[in-house]
Amino acid sequence: xxxxxxxxxxxxxDSERENIFNNEFMPHINSMYNFGYRLTLDQDDTKDLxxxxxxxxxxxxxxxxxxxxxxxxxxxxxxxxxxxxxxxxSKEPSKVDYxxxxxxxxxxxxxxxxxxxxxxEALKDMIxxxxxxxxNALDVDFRTVIILCDLEGFKYDEMAKILDIPIGTVRSRLxxxxxxxxxxxxxxxxxxxxxxx
Amino acid sequence: MSNLDQNQKKxxxxxxxxxxxxxxxxxxxxxxHEQKEHFLLHHLEDCMPCYKNYHLEVAIRQLLKNKxxxxxxxxxxxxIKAKVIQNLAS
Numbered sequence: 001x002x003x004x005x006x007x008x009x010x011x012x013x014d015s016e017r018e019n020i021f022n023n024e025f026m027p028h029i030n031s032m033y034n035f036g037y038r039l040t041l042d043q044d045d046t047k048d049l050x051x052x053x054x055x056x057x058x059x060x061x062x063x064x065x066x067x068x069x070x071x072x073x074x075x076x077x078x079x080x081x082x083x084x085x086x087x088x089x090s091k092e093p094s095k096v097d098y099x100x101x102x103x104x105x106x107x108x109x110x111x112x113x114x115x116x117x118x119x120x121e122a123l124k125d126m127i128x129x130x131x132x133x134x135x136n137a138l139d140v141d142f143r144t145v146i147i148l149c150d151l152e153g154f155k156y157d158e159m160a161k162i163l164d165i166p167i168g169t170v171r172s173r174l175x176x177x178x179x180x181x182x183x184x185x186x187x188x189x190x191x192x193x194x195x196x197x
Numbered sequence: 198m199s200n201l202d203q204n205q206k207k208x209x210x211x212x213x214x215x216x217x218x219x220x221x222x223x224x225x226x227x228x229x230h231e232q233k234e235h236f237l238l239h240h241l242e243d244c245m246p247c248y249k250n251y252h253l254e255v256a257i258r259q260l261l262k263n264k265x266x267x268x269x270x271x272x273x274x275x276x277i278k279a280k281v282i283q284n285l286a287s
Contacts, residue, residue: 014285021281026274033269047273054277058284119249120256131257131264149225150261156227175221181257 010062017061024070025057031071031152032078038147039082041136049086053078069158075148076162087140118182122189134184142177149174206245216240216247224254 012020032053036046056077057064064073135143148154148162160167210216219236222228228236241248 018281018285026278029269029274029277030267033273034265034267037267038265047270050269050273051277051280055280055284058281118253120252123253123256123260126260126264129264131260135261135265146261147265150258151265156225171221174225175217178221178254178257182253185257 010065012062020061021058025074028071028074032074035075035078035147038143039140040086045086049081053081072158072162079162118186118189122194125192130188134181137184138177138180142180145174146177206243206248208245210244210246220251220254
């Protein structure tokens with residue numbers, strides 16, 4: 001596991017470990033649960049994934065440097081656990097090859113029609129699960145960047161580290177992800193009777 | 198919203214692609230102070246498409262925050278804590 005390659009090893013005492021775990025790791029449990037749920041879209045899988053992540057974080061706690069970003073560190077472990085242990089068995093519909101998706105969405109053609117005429121007023125009427133469903137319907141890699149950025153407020157450089165991708169890729173992926181989300185939302189808006197033409 | 202009537206704003210943006218990129222930097226709080234000032238105080242004042250896009254982006258983020266976050270179940274929290282305490286003891 002790449003946790004070991006990071007920062008120089010710390011040597012925490014039992015009470016320091018307990019302190020870090022309770023005061024730096026556990027406060028992120030809601031964000032971690034939400035991230036896990038949005039990745040797996042299954043409550044039981046989420047519980048397993050989050051629990052595994054926390055136990056892993058505890059086991060590798062000497063690789064965590066106090067004063068650094070615990071939330072980003074935890075998110076990275078969760079994302080890696082998801083890829084290694086859950087992605088294969090998750091209930092995702094047939095997985096599209098990522099490179100393919102990315103190059104498609106990077107094409108000029110998609111860029112030209114990027115602004116579906118979605119209105120703020122239509123969003124105000126989305127008081128149910130529309131946005132959640134729209135988010136969940138995105139391919140997992142696009143979903144992930146929206147969660148990290150828009151829900152959790154990570155900066156681009158933090159996202160790059162969590163996802164092991166260059167910052168430029170973070171930016172372009174985020175851009176595509178938001179356009180796809182807007183497309184979904186404008187479909188809902190149409191169904192709700194908003195004219196988008 | 199400015200005092201300008203909406204109709205006085207430009208209806209087309211000449212630099213849509215660049216503006217969309219700048220807008221993303223701004224909503225993500227990755228833009229510099231100068232970039233923000235130029236875009237939010239000057240460009241949005243006279244460009245209708247960018248004005249709309251900006252408010253749409255902000256509204257989507259707000260909706261995401263209101264609707265797509267949740268709380269971890271207490272039994273999960275308890276179980277994680279119990280397992281770690283077990284670990285400490287062993």
